[in-house]
Amino acid sequence: xxxxxxxxxxxxxxxxxxxxxxxxxxxxxxxxxxxxxxxxxxxxxxxxxxxxxxxxxxxxxxxxxxxxxxxxxxxxxxxxxxxxxxxxxxxxxxxxxxxxxxxxxxxxxxxxxxxxxxxxxxxx
Amino acid sequence: xxxxxxxxxxxxxxxxxxxxxxxxxxxxxxxxxxxxxxxxxxxxxxxxxxxxxxxxxxxxxxxxxxxxxxxxxxxxxxxxxxxxxxxxxxxxxxxxxxxxxxxxxxxxxxxxxxxxxxxxxxxx
DNA sequence: CGGCGCTATATTCAACTGGATATAACGAAA
DNA sequence: TTTCGTTATATCCAGTTGAATATAGCGCCG
Numbered sequence: 001x002x003x004x005x006x007x008x009x010x011x012x013x014x015x016x017x018x019x020x021x022x023x024x025x026x027x028x029x030x031x032x033x034x035x036x037x038x039x040x041x042x043x044x045x046x047x048x049x050x051x052x053x054x055x056x057x058x059x060x061x062x063x064x065x066x067x068x069x070x071x072x073x074x075x076x077x078x079x080x081x082x083x084x085x086x087x088x089x090x091x092x093x094x095x096x097x098x099x100x101x102x103x104x105x106x107x108x109x110x111x112x113x114x115x116x117x118x119x120x121x122x123x124x
Numbered sequence: 125x126x127x128x129x130x131x132x133x134x135x136x137x138x139x140x141x142x143x144x145x146x147x148x149x150x151x152x153x154x155x156x157x158x159x160x161x162x163x164x165x166x167x168x169x170x171x172x173x174x175x176x177x178x179x180x181x182x183x184x185x186x187x188x189x190x191x192x193x194x195x196x197x198x199x200x201x202x203x204x205x206x207x208x209x210x211x212x213x214x215x216x217x218x219x220x221x222x223x224x225x226x227x228x229x230x231x232x233x234x235x236x237x238x239x240x241x242x243x244x245x246x247x248x
Numbered sequence: 249c250g251g252c253g254c255t256a257t258a259t260t261c262a263a264c265t266g267g268a269t270a271t272a273a274c275g276a277a278a
Numbered sequence: 279t280t281t282c283g284t285t286a287t288a289t290c291c292a293g294t295t296g297a298a299t300a301t302a303g304c305g306c307c308g
Contacts, residue, residue, distance in 0.1 A: 006136055009222075011132075011233050012131070036255075068254090069254085071254075076305080077255090090229050098226055102221050109137075159283085170266070171284095194275075195285080199283025199285080
């Protein structure tokens, strides 16, 4: 799920994150499957949660990220807007750039992280 | 608290984040106050939580980040190790670099984020 | 016109999280 | 030897989160 091991990038608005790895993945899955429920299934996520994320996305920006349709041939569906696609594209680019900017430091971290398997190390 | 508005950087190990803005701030406060409890107070954080974060930090790396002393003149205290100081320094550098690498994109986000005050916008 | 699949939404419940609180241990200093 | 502030830890409780479940509404298509 994490495209760049060791890095998590979150874009904040005022308050809760407007964009992060989870939402980016969700949008891509919606684009691919044509529905929120399909994306949720593909990601092993509850429909409720997926729907809430879509709602949060649409609330976060001027333009809608995902538009939905109720009823119809396939029961309805969801479609990623051009804006939504651009959103993901730019987010991915941010991941690329941020990752590239800190690869050296990430290696520093990786080098001194303790890897041992966890057992009863911490609490006493 | 967020040094770079719009950006949150988290460094992941295997599982929970090994380093993030909260831990970085905590370390700095420990360095300044000389104790975990002092840092917790300064940050409006419960001692329990602060102590847990310190424990997590020390468990995350080869070398200790914070060393503690029990009892004594001032009841004990905590000290940030040289490694801990380097850890923060490098983390801050990562923030700098990542931030610089995506400022243009962050502006793109800022430009189309919806700012309106929240009321009953979302749920219906 | 009935069924299907999906959006939309409410409700309930379990798990997790973190705060509040209490207490023990500790060791230097008064 | 008493006092003091801190580390270290357990216990309890409230708030939050998200999963599970249920249900309604919708519109095309057979």
